[in-house]
Amino acid sequence: MTIKRNIILPIVLIAIVVMFGSCSSTKNVAYFQNSDTVSLEQSKGLYDARIMPKDLLTITVSTLDDAAAAPFNLTVPTTYSEATNSVTSQPKLQSYLVDNNGDIVFPKVGRVHLGGLTKSEAEKVIEDKIKPYMSETENPIVTVRMSNYKFAVMGEVARAGVYTAANEKTSILEALAQAGDLTIYGVRDNVKLIREDATGQKTIHVLNLNDARLINSPYYYLQQNDIVYVEPNKVKAQNSNIGSMTTLWFSATSILISLTSLLYNILN
Structure with missing residues (x-):
């Protein structure tokens, strides 16, 4: 009887440790655990x-007289689509790449500094530049959009990749949600x-x-x-290091369980 207890007791203790270890690990899963105190x-x-x-801007100028806005709404007549392997004649507004100094070159007015400005601030600057x-x-309306507002999510997420924010506003939670x-x-x-500022x-x-x-x-x-x-x-990191030893560990565990069961039946 004493031998049987010496065998069974360690198994029970191991099971209890594993159970409590699993319970404690779940505490790190829930988001915003202290939300009621913040x-x-x-x-x-x-x-x-x-x-x-390096931002790519789409800038649209609207006026009552279309002819007044035409010089500022440059279009690209043809575009090539790699997805469909075809060329379309549908006109597309010219995009403006912000250079390393934060400047773009806008029709008629020339170089305009927009780096560090919000969209509404940039719209006001361009509006003042084109009024002369x-x-x-004429009371022109200028609309600025960022065409390449993107971010990347990688690591332990369901769908790692590069994503585009349609409204130029994405929280860390929305980014992770897009990645599954x-x-x-x-x-x-x-x-x-990881973030890069305007100076690199x-x-x-x-x-x-x-x-x-x-x-x-x-x-x-x-x-x-x-x-x-x-x-x-740590669990994932350890699992990734097992590699070809996975089968051996499972076999050893299976043998250990079988031996424990056999000894229990013999001593029972």
């Missing part, structure tokens, strides 16, 4: 993306955000999805060309 006053205010070098080329009765959310192996309290300086910021204070973070909203990386937890 003040969101700092999150007030609407986010506006700022124009940066129109009659005093984190897998169960993703580390939620150590998500890396790269920085890495750590985001904790478990902490509701993330909403107050200056990195809650992504900038164009941000990279989000979700690292794997």
